[in-house]
Amino acid sequence: MAQKLLEVGDLTKRFGGFVALENISLEVAPGDRLGLIGPNGSGKSTLVNCICGTLRNDGGTVRFDGAPVNGLRTHQRTRLGMARSFQLPRPFASMSVADNLRIPLIYTVGARAGAHLSASEVEDRCGDLLKLVGLDDKARQWPRDLTQVEMRKLELARAMAAEPKLLMADEAMAGLSPSEVADIVSLLIRLNERGVTIILIEHIMSAVMRFSQRLVVLVSGRKIADGAPQDVIQDPDVVRAYLGQ
Amino acid sequence: MRSSTFFLCAAAVAAAVFGLSRLIEYEYFFFAGYVVLQYIVLATGWNILGGYTGYVNFGSAAFFAIGAYASVAIHKTFPLPIPVLIVIGGLISGLVGLGMGYLTLRLRGAFFAIATLALAVVVQTLVTNWDFVGGSRGAYILRPASAPLVGSYIEYLFLVMLVLATIAVSTARAIERSRLGYGFATIRDDELAAEASGVPTLRLKLIATTLSGAFMGMAGAPLPYYVTYLDPASGFSLTYAVNSIAMPLVGGTTTWIGPLVGAVLLGTIQQIATVTISSAVNLLIVGLILIAFVIVAPNGLVGLVEGWLRKRVM
Numbered sequence: 001m002a003q004k005l006l007e008v009g010d011l012t013k014r015f016g017g018f019v020a021l022e023n024i025s026l027e028v029a030p031g032d033r034l035g036l037i038g039p040n041g042s043g044k045s046t047l048v049n050c051i052c053g054t055l056r057n058d059g060g061t062v063r064f065d066g067a068p069v070n071g072l073r074t075h076q077r078t079r080l081g082m083a084r085s086f087q088l089p090r091p092f093a094s095m096s097v098a099d100n101l102r103i104p105l106i107y108t109v110g111a112r113a114g115a116h117l118s119a120s121e122v123e124d125r126c127g128d129l130l131k132l133v134g135l136d137d138k139a140r141q142w143p144r145d146l147t148q149v150e151m152r153k154l155e156l157a158r159a160m161a162a163e164p165k166l167l168m169a170d171e172a173m174a175g176l177s178p179s180e181v182a183d184i185v186s187l188l189i190r191l192n193e194r195g196v197t198i199i200l201i202e203h204i205m206s207a208v209m210r211f212s213q214r215l216v217v218l219v220s221g222r223k224i225a226d227g228a229p230q231d232v233i234q235d236p237d238v239v240r241a242y243l244g245q
Numbered sequence: 246m247r248s249s250t251f252f253l254c255a256a257a258v259a260a261a262v263f264g265l266s267r268l269i270e271y272e273y274f275f276f277a278g279y280v281v282l283q284y285i286v287l288a289t290g291w292n293i294l295g296g297y298t299g300y301v302n303f304g305s306a307a308f309f310a311i312g313a314y315a316s317v318a319i320h321k322t323f324p325l326p327i328p329v330l331i332v333i334g335g336l337i338s339g340l341v342g343l344g345m346g347y348l349t350l351r352l353r354g355a356f357f358a359i360a361t362l363a364l365a366v367v368v369q370t371l372v373t374n375w376d377f378v379g380g381s382r383g384a385y386i387l388r389p390a391s392a393p394l395v396g397s398y399i400e401y402l403f404l405v406m407l408v409l410a411t412i413a414v415s416t417a418r419a420i421e422r423s424r425l426g427y428g429f430a431t432i433r434d435d436e437l438a439a440e441a442s443g444v445p446t447l448r449l450k451l452i453a454t455t456l457s458g459a460f461m462g463m464a465g466a467p468l469p470y471y472v473t474y475l476d477p478a479s480g481f482s483l484t485y486a487v488n489s490i491a492m493p494l495v496g497g498t499t500t501w502i503g504p505l506v507g508a509v510l511l512g513t514i515q516q517i518a519t520v521t522i523s524s525a526v527n528l529l530i531v532g533l534i535l536i537a538f539v540i541v542a543p544n545g546l547v548g549l550v551e552g553w554l555r556k557r558v559m
Contacts, residue, residue, distance in 0.1 A: 074440035092434040108443030
């Protein structure tokens with residue numbers, strides 16, 4: 001079997017007496033487009049936070065690219081090749097749009113072994129990324145001047161600037177119009193075609209179905225389904241969790 | 246402008262200031278000027294942590310006094326030249342800054358501010374009960390009869406502080422434009438997003454608390470020779486804590502120029518008020534100016550000017 005990029009084994013996370021995640025196991029192969037869905041409060045964001053080190057898991061392991069990452073801090077995991085975008089965009093408000101992208105270029109790409117970036121290389125990559133997400137004419141503006149959809153694009157671009165192997169997009173499309181959603185989905189598919197493995201966390205089912213090659217469903221901190229999207233959405237447990245019975 | 250070029254320019258400005266000040270006949274100018282320069286160093290030091298990373302330190306007086314009391318302790322055992330005392334004072338208070346950083350890593354916002362205030366109280370209690378440096382009685386420092394280079398001791402102190410202020414401001418500016426400065430700004434804006442972008446926030450915070458503490462300690466190191474009598478109440482005075490916060494806030498906290506402008510402005514006003522009105526009115530003036538700025542120009546003078554320039558361009 002081919003080497004997995006991400007292996008989550010029996011991951012458990014508790015907040016006091018509340019079990020947010022219970023024995024979650026999940027494998028993601030390089031190049032996958034995985035959709036992660038579940039009702040509000042089912043633990044999707046908590047799972048992302050545990051994978052990228054924002055939260056410490058209470059039990060279980062996370063292996064990335066063949067090596068365990070338990071105990072590593074978020075920035076170390078980012079340097080290994082994990083990146084995430086935040087559910088609510090969290091731009092660096094006092095910096096221009098271009099400077100927002102320079103941070104991961106300087107601190108992640110430039111900090112990897114043998115990959116020192118010169119100032120002009122940083123500029124070039126920054127320009128490429130802005131073009132990729134369609135923000136090239138906003139480079140010198142401040143995040144506060146961006147529209148909601150532009151802010152989401154900046155969020156994705158900043159995650160991409162770290163040149164990740166795995167991108168976790170946490171509700172990158174919430175609150176956007178259908179055409180904007182289509183915009184972001186095609187952006188994510190373009191990124192995937194460049195070789196980036198993507199986990200998409202999303203509520204908008206049309207987007208999830210268009211994007212995902214595989215679907216994982218979380219309900220109340222448990223994984224209840226994992227498989228081809230068409231099969232998963234017909235799974236009786238999933239239907240029950242979403243529609244009630 | 247490159248940092249080295251800037252340093253040369255700053256040094257030239259400092260040399261010009263010193264040259265011009267030599268033309269002034271009365272010594273009081275140096276007494277007052279020393280205090281203003283000392284506040285430039287203190288405010289710039291505070292701003293490396295408070296302005297660049299957004300961690301508000303209420304314990305500035307402790308770092309300042311650590312620098313001052315290190316000098317007292319050394320003076321009592323083996324007197325050394327003031328520049329050496331500044332280096333030692335900076336090292337000690339830098340270490341205390343590092344320690345404070347370690348102890349307060351998980352605290353943010355108001356909680357961090359309260360912890361730093363608590364640190365100041367602890368340090369003050371320790372010094373008050375340390376008999377060797379005079380305890381609560383205070384310590385007398387006998388200045389040497391003459392000073393190296395310039396002869397007059399107060400002119401010498403003024404010169405030393407001028408050099409230190411030049412170094413502090415140049416360092417702050419160099420940090421601001423470096424990789425480090427970018428990292429500090431991400432901590433101020435959003436620590437979680439900073440970590441996710443690969444910024445080692447913990448290490449950068451420790452660098453900031455150390456550098457900031459070191460500069461504030463350096464600002465205090467020559468103090469015993471300036472006042473010649475130092476007791477805990479004056480070394481740990483509220484004035485230092487308030488001024489080191491108020492000056493960057495009035496000037497603007499995101500750039501090196503803010504603390505410089507704030508310190509020159511507030512420092513000069515206070516010195517003038519001391520001789521014309523009364524020395525007790527100082528903090529009142531600072532308080533009123535601070536309130537005015539919080540309402541009218543929350544981003545300080547620098548923010549005010551930037552906003553004005555932006556409007557003119559558009």
